[in-house]
Amino acid sequence: MKPFTTLLKQQQGKINTSFRLGKIMGIPIYLHISWFIIFALVIWSLSFFVFPHEFPNWNRSLYWIVGIVTSILFFASVVAHELAHSWFSLRQGIPVRSITLFIFGGVARISRESPKPLEELVMAAAGPVSSLVLAGAFSLIWWLVGSYSEPIRAMTGWLIYINISLAAFNLIPGFPLDGGRVLRSILWKASDNYKWATLWASRIGRWVAYIFIFAGIYGFFVPFRIGLLEFGGIGSLWLAFIGWFLENAASSSYQQAMLREALKGLKVRDVITRDCVSVPQENTLKQVAQEHIIPAGRSCFLATDGIRLSGIITLKDIKAIPQTQWDTTLLKQAMTPIDQLQIARMEDDATEILDRLDQEDINQLPVIENGILVGIVTKENLIRFIRTRSELGI
Ligand SMILES: [Zn+2]
Structure with a gap:
């Protein structure tokens, strides 16, 4: 599922941190650079x-x-x-952007959540079930061929163990792990309250994360074992590290879910930013900062080639460029050019805009009405809008 989406997204922003492996079912498969570390570690520990x-x-x-x-x-x-x-996501008509392998395993970037609890349950359970099916298939090979060949016995034996572990770990009932999603869909179905179900599933997710962190740190000093699993030394710190990661994932997934919930029913016209000013695209970022940002606090700029709109640039785009380069960087070098811009309409749903911004990895969409540009809608704006509203208690 997409437990690690938010953290990955920050890393995936820089395009060269992931390598494309190929496509399956029309979904691009990527290897994140952190994956090479774990790949080397697994080979090393198996072979040595x-x-x-x-x-x-x-x-x-x-x-x-x-x-x-x-x-x-x-x-x-x-x-x-x-x-x-x-x-299962594709079967429900929900697009999957990519699958990325990274240090903690894999993540499928599914563009939005299931609208119904039962569909979410099926989608979340599909992963662990497939791991168990694989464990079953490897058991069959182990049983049929294992006694004739030591390498095959070694291979299948370890793969049975690892696939069962994968299923078991993902079934931990803390959001955003698969088990947490299963839990949420059950709570959601039972209470008919998505918000409440998400709140409790992510709370439990954070508790699980704290247990991991605590057990990891404790095990570093005082080694202990639970059944077949031994915890101690560096391996134990790994547990704490996973806990830290889960804590992050639980809080950010919760915020993401609440953002979506809060935007429900809102249209683009409710969240549009209209204070865009036109600036010649030959201006430098320094000029823009001195003329518009510092005195007027504006945050959105329409670049023109003298007559026509040629691109859009926001405060975020400008901040992405080191301040030392502001007097040598032209607006047209830092902007999103018009031919790469997609547009939004006043009547589009705000949640749909959030999905599109997420899907395309972009920060803003220009809003067009009757062929005229009336403003832009940005991700920062959506977030700020929700924050203001919740502070006012509306
Ligand atoms: Zn999964």
């Missing part, structure tokens, strides 16, 4: 520790080969898990 410990009689290169093949199958299992979510 796990397999040599279990099967001491192989030669060195066999450990490497089996280690690499097993790691590739492990990541294929993660992709299969995300594809299962995606398949």
Whole structure:
């Protein structure tokens, strides 16, 4: 699902942090740079520790080969898990932007949430169920071929274990993990109250995260074990790290869900920014700052080529450029050119605009009415609008 969307998005903003692997079911699959760390770690621990410990009689290169093949199958299992979510999402008519593998596993960027609790339940459960099905398939191979071939026994044995772990971890009932989404859909169905269900599912998600952080730090000093799992030393800090990550994911997913909820029923005309000024595109950012931002506090600029609109630039775009370069950077170099702009209309739903901004990874949409540009709608604006409204208690 998209538990890690927000954090990933910050990283994906810089285009070169992910490498495109190919397309499955029309969905682009990416490898985030952090994935290479975990890939190397998995190969290393399998080839140096796990397999040599279990099967001491192989030669060195066999450990490497089996280690690499097993790691590739492990990541294929993660992709299969995300594809299962995606398949149900596509069936409900909800587009999936991408699947990215990164240090904590995989994430499918699903463009919006299911409108109904039961559909959300199916979509969320599909991932862990697919991991369990894979564990079953590897068990079958293990059972049929395992006694004839040590490498296959080693490979399938570890893949059974890891797919069951993947299912178990994702089934932890804290939002935004799959289990948390299942929990939310059940609470949502039972109470008919999306907000309340999301609040409690993410609260539980944060509690789970705190338990991870606490257990991780505790285990670093005092090693302990639960069943087959041992916690101690650096491995234990990893647990705390995952906890920290889950805490972030739970709070940001909650905010995202509430933002969507708060925008319900609002139209573009309610959230439009109209204070855009026209500025020649040959102006430097420094000129814009001195003439419009500092004295008038404006935040949105329409670049013109003298007569026509050539692009749009917002405060956020300007802030993205180091201040030392402001006197050498022209507006036209920093703006979003008109041919890359999509437009919004006054009657469009605000939630739909938020989805579009998310989907296209853009910050603003110009609003056109009767062929005339009347203003822009930005993500910052949507967020500020909600904040103001909640402060006023409306
Ligand atoms: Zn999942």
